[in-house]
Amino acid sequence: MAISRMKRWAGMALDFVWQEALCCIFPIAVLVLIYLSQVIRIPGLPRYDVLFVACIFIQALMVRFRLETLDEARTIALFHVIGLCLELFKVNQGSWSYPEGAYLKFAGVPLFSGFMYASVGSYVVQAWKRFDLKMSSWPADWTVVLVCVLLYANFFTLHYIPDLRWPIIAMICIAFRKVWVSFTVSSQRLRMPLLTSFLLIGIAVWIAENIGTRLHAWQYPYQESGWTHVDFGKLSSWSLMVILSVVLVAELKRVKEQLTQSIESCGADIPVCPNV
Numbered sequence: 621m622a623i624s625r626m627k628r629w630a631g632m633a634l635d636f637v638w639q640e641a642l643c644c645i646f647p648i649a650v651l652v653l654i655y656l657s658q659v660i661r662i663p664g665l666p667r668y669d670v671l672f673v674a675c676i677f678i679q680a681l682m683v684r685f686r687l688e689t690l691d692e693a694r695t696i697a698l699f700h701v702i703g704l705c706l707e708l709f710k711v712n713q714g715s716w717s718y719p720e721g722a723y724l725k726f727a728g729v730p731l732f733s734g735f736m737y738a739s740v741g742s743y744v745v746q747a748w749k750r751f752d753l754k755m756s757s758w759p760a761d762w763t764v765v766l767v768c769v770l771l772y773a774n775f776f777t778l779h780y781i782p783d784l785r786w787p788i789i790a791m792i793c794i795a796f797r798k799v800w801v802s803f804t805v806s807s808q809r810l811r812m813p814l815l816t817s818f819l820l821i822g823i824a825v826w827i828a829e830n831i832g833t834r835l836h837a838w839q840y841p842y843q844e845s846g847w848t849h850v851d852f853g854k855l856s857s858w859s860l861m862v863i864l865s866v867v868l869v870a871e872l873k874r875v876k877e878q879l880t881q882s883i884e885s886c887g888a889d890i891p892v893c894p895n896v
Contacts, residue, residue, distance in 0.1 A: 635806045643746035645687065646696075647739040649678050651831055658835045668722035668730035671837075675735040692745045695872060696738045699865065703737025704729065706775055713779050716840045733838070740825060740862065744869045751803035755814065755870060759795045764867055767792060771864045775857075785856055792818075792863060818866070822859030826850065829858065 641648075653674050657667045679696070682688040688696070707729045711717060717728065724731045747753060758764075770791070774784050793815060802811040830850050833839055842848065 632806045632808060639750050639805070640747075643743050643750055645746070646678065646682065646742040647828065650675060650735055650739050651828060653678075654832055654835050654837045658837075666722040666725075667720055668718065668732050669724045672724050672730065672732035672735070675732060675738075688742075688745070691876075692749075695745055695869065696741045698868075699741030700734035700738040702772075704731070704734040706737070706772075707733045709776055714841065716838055718838050719836070736832070737861070740821075740865050741869070743821070744862075744865045747803075748869060748873070751805070754802045756800045756802065756811075757798040758870070759799070763795050764871060767795060768864060768867055768871075771860050774860075785860060788860070789856065814866075818859055818863050821862045822855060825858040825862060826855045829854065 650671075653671055657671055661667065662670060679688070679693060683690060683693050708727055711728045718725070718730050718733065722730045759767075767788075770784070770788050774788055778784070796814050799814040800811045801814045801817055802809055804810075833843060833850060834847055836847075839847075840850065842851070
């Protein structure tokens with residue numbers, strides 16, 4: 621009995637790792653591209669521009685081979701835009717920099733940088749689909765909107781007023797304390813606190829950021845004289861970005877489901893919705 625149970629759990633663990641790897645196709649591809657662009661240089665083509673074109677190509681391949689739907693690709697593009705807006709502000713505040721030149725670079729920010737945020741969005745979208753994520757005890761809509769606004773705004777306002785991340789984190793812990801995320805692994809339904817998943821994904825992104833800075837794709841001021849690990853304060857920043865990503869995907873899916881239900885109900889009884 622014990623051996624059978626161990627085999628079952630080992631099989632579930634292997635399946636979980638495999639599904640996680642599939643969820644990370646785009647993030648892993650971005651890191652691989654950053655590594656290859658560091659060791660293999662194409663004369664006349666700036667590294668950042670090559671990365672931008674390569675990331676678009678990979679996204680196109682994922683849609684072509686149905687690893688992503690067009691709707692999912694649009695969601696990931698939204699993360700790209702959100703990330704670029706943040707990059708433009710942060711880079712020009714001196715928070716970090718992109719030391720190499722590029723044609724596709726505006727105000728010190730290469731366009732490829734948005735794909736680092738898009739890769740987080742890609743992971744969330746893929747995980748939602750592959751693990752069949754379900755959220756229980758989701759907060760009220762106004763709470764979710766408030767969290768998103770405060771989270772994103774604080775990335776900008778901390779340069780002018782005191783950093784409010786810890787009060788915001790406390791607010792998030794209160795708002796999402798009862799939320800559990802359930803997921804399927806090897807036909808078994810498991811669950812964990814959503815706040816725990818926020819932290820775990822944030823740690824993974826912080827590790828990826830260390831790899832990116834080690835490969836000189838971008839750098840923080842304290843890394844200019846020589847590489848050192850990304851400070852642990854960024855762990856909370858990335859955890860907050862993960863929270864924003866999960867909440868945005870959840871809300872987009874909720875709105876889409878409501879629209880679908882509305883269209884279906886109208887189609888079932890056309891006189892009820894004469895203007896559709």
